[in-house]
Amino acid sequence: MAEKSTRQCILDTAEKLFALHGYHHTSLRKITGEAGVNLAAVNYHFGSKKALLEAIFEYHLVPLNRIRQENLKAVRDRSRRLNQPMEVADILRAFIEPTLRYRDSSSKTRYFIALVGQSMTETDDTVRRIFLRHLRPLGFLLYEILKEALPHLEPETLYWRLQCTVGAISHIMRLTGDMHITPEGIHPSQDAETLIEQLIPFLTAGLEAP
Amino acid sequence: MAEKSTRQCILDTAEKLFALHGYHHTSLRKITGEAGVNLAAVNYHFGSKKALLEAIFEYHLVPLNRIRQENLKAVRDRSRRLNQPMEVADILRAFIEPTLRYRDSSSKTRYFIALVGQSMTETDDTVRRIFLRHLRPLGFLLYEILKEALPHLEPETLYWRLQCTVGAISHIMRLTGDMHITPEGIHPSQDAETLIEQLIPFLTAGLEAP
DNA sequence: GACTTATTCATACACTTGTTTTAAACACTT
DNA sequence: AAGTGTTTAAAACAAGTGTATGAATAAGTC
Numbered sequence: 029m030a031e032k033s034t035r036q037c038i039l040d041t042a043e044k045l046f047a048l049h050g051y052h053h054t055s056l057r058k059i060t061g062e063a064g065v066n067l068a069a070v071n072y073h074f075g076s077k078k079a080l081l082e083a084i085f086e087y088h089l090v091p092l093n094r095i096r097q098e099n100l101k102a103v104r105d106r107s108r109r110l111n112q113p114m115e116v117a118d119i120l121r122a123f124i125e126p127t128l129r130y131r132d133s134s135s136k137t138r139y140f141i142a143l144v145g146q147s148m149t150e151t152d153d154t155v156r157r158i159f160l161r162h163l164r165p166l167g168f169l170l171y172e173i174l175k176e177a178l179p180h181l182e183p184e185t186l187y188w189r190l191q192c193t194v195g196a197i198s199h200i201m202r203l204t205g206d207m208h209i210t211p212e213g214i215h216p217s218q219d220a221e222t223l224i225e226q227l228i229p230f231l232t233a234g235l236e237a238p
Numbered sequence: 239m240a241e242k243s244t245r246q247c248i249l250d251t252a253e254k255l256f257a258l259h260g261y262h263h264t265s266l267r268k269i270t271g272e273a274g275v276n277l278a279a280v281n282y283h284f285g286s287k288k289a290l291l292e293a294i295f296e297y298h299l300v301p302l303n304r305i306r307q308e309n310l311k312a313v314r315d316r317s318r319r320l321n322q323p324m325e326v327a328d329i330l331r332a333f334i335e336p337t338l339r340y341r342d343s344s345s346k347t348r349y350f351i352a353l354v355g356q357s358m359t360e361t362d363d364t365v366r367r368i369f370l371r372h373l374r375p376l377g378f379l380l381y382e383i384l385k386e387a388l389p390h391l392e393p394e395t396l397y398w399r400l401q402c403t404v405g406a407i408s409h410i411m412r413l414t415g416d417m418h419i420t421p422e423g424i425h426p427s428q429d430a431e432t433l434i435e436q437l438i439p440f441l442t443a444g445l446e447a448p
Numbered sequence: 449g450a451c452t453t454a455t456t457c458a459t460a461c462a463c464t465t466g467t468t469t470t471a472a473a474c475a476c477t478t
Numbered sequence: 479a480a481g482t483g484t485t486t487a488a489a490a491c492a493a494g495t496g497t498a499t500g501a502a503t504a505a506g507t508c
Contacts, residue, residue: 034484034485049361049362050360050361050362051361052262052263052361053262053361053362055464055465055466056465056466056467057464057465057466065485065486066485066486066487067466067467067486067487068467068468068469068485068486068487069484069485069486070466070467071466071467071468072484072485073484076466076467077465077466077467146359146361149356149359149409149412150260151259151260151261151262151263151356152259152260152263183424184424184426184427184432185436187424187426188410188426188432188433188436188437188440189436189440191406191409191410191413192406192409192410192436192437192440192441193406194409195405195406195407195408195409195410196401196402196403196405196406196409197405198405198409199359199401199402199404199405199406199408199409200398200401200402200405202359203401214393214394214397216394216397216398217394222394222398223398226395226398226399226402227398227402229447229448230398230399230402230444230445230447231402231444232447233443233444233446233447233448234440234441234443234444234447235440236443237439237440237442237443237444238439238443244455244456265494265495265496266495266496266497267494267495267496275456276455276456276457276458277457277458277459277496277497278456278457278458278459278497278498278499279455279456279457280496280497281496281497281498282454282455282456283455286496286497287495287496287497
């Protein structure tokens with residue numbers, strides 16, 4: 029980490045270690061040690077450990093969420109323009125595709141997406157609050173659009189199916205490369221295309237189930 | 239916590255706090271404070287904080303896993319005896335039903351099931367290792383039985399669909415009562431019957447998707 | 449009763465955490 | 479050359495952590 033700025037060194041190392049071991053199990057001394065910078069540099073550049081985490085989320089999630097939101101609205105607008113019902117698979121793709129494509133765009137973003145997947149299920153408030161602040165509007169939009177695409181579903185049924193969907197997606201996002209329970213002889217590929225083509229049929233069928 | 243033994247007081251309070259705030263964000267002082275026992279009691283009765291967690295898992299998961307395993311094998315045996323293909327919904331029910339029924343059997347078990355749901359996604363090794371030691375055999379059995387029920391699926395496809403299933407189930411198990419993202423006006427009921435009847439159609443359709 | 453064992457208690461220990469402070473260098477612009 | 483923002487160094491801070499100790503008390507047994 030010699031060429032990049034100190035600030036960027038910290039960001040890169042932090043998001044990697046946060047994703048690998050979680051926010052709370054990653055001390056500032058580990059981050060600054062691996063980044064090769066001084067311990068005080070974090071508080072100088074970011075103010076606090078929490079602010080460092082917020083900066084990481086801000087950096088990746090603002091542009092990514094804009095894309096996901098635009099994609100979702102594009103699906104809805106197109107359906108209204110053509111006066112055709114929305115396809116659940118299109119809605120899911122609008123949400124999932126940018127996420128996993130972004131994940132595959134570099135080794136750094138891969139760590140970040142794993143971090144996002146973890147944040148949803150964090151037991152501690154610090155991480156979850158930051159995460160929810162960024163994702164709540166998008167979650168509501170997804171719910172509204174799915175409600176429009178599946179008007180025959182009871183609100184409660186849609187709610188639980190969306191919860192299942194969120195659980196499945198976040199679980200896939202968490203898998204950074206270390207398979208926890210892999211049956212013998214199976215070495216599943218993890219590239220974005222594979223995951224997208226596996227996720228969407230599963231979730232579409234689940235959401236559209238009778 | 240006056241009538242119960244000190245050991246049981248610690249167990250009850252610990253599994254509640256572990257489920258609410260996570261293993262690492264729950265200090266022994268918080269546990270013993272809320273349980274109304276002395277700090278040293280944990281190390282006296284269990285040896286260490288880690289051993290306390292192991293005792294909690296042992297206490298609940300050994301009997302619960304035996305039931306789930308018996309149910310799974312019963313579905314397979316019945317299919318072989320009648321020479322009929324297995325129904326995916328029956329397999330899922332054999333796994334999910336005991337879990338959520340156990341969850342609803344008391345306020346204590348509800349906390350424990352939430353704790354199990356968290357453990358799968360814990361960033362720290364301590365918790366995940368203990369969890370996996372108990373669940374790995376059951377996971378393999380579930381995979382083998384699903385492979386038998388869905389012989390036309392590519393092994394990789396089955397693997398990813400099982401991952402989605404695990405993600406969805408664990409996410410539902412994590413919800414103890416505080417809904418993170420609840421759309422306005424929706425107050426979904428969380429009793430075992432509702433959850434079972436919501437989960438199984440969703441997951442069956444996903445696993446059987448074309 | 450006395451004696452032994454099991455349990456509870458207050459306290460101290462060693463350690464890690466995030467954060468702050470001091471000082472001294474370095475890089476850069478005007 | 480002066481000044482400004484950055485970086486490093488070393489040290490200390492208060493707070494919190496799991497664990498260990500030894501004395502005090504309770505429970506059980508002969």
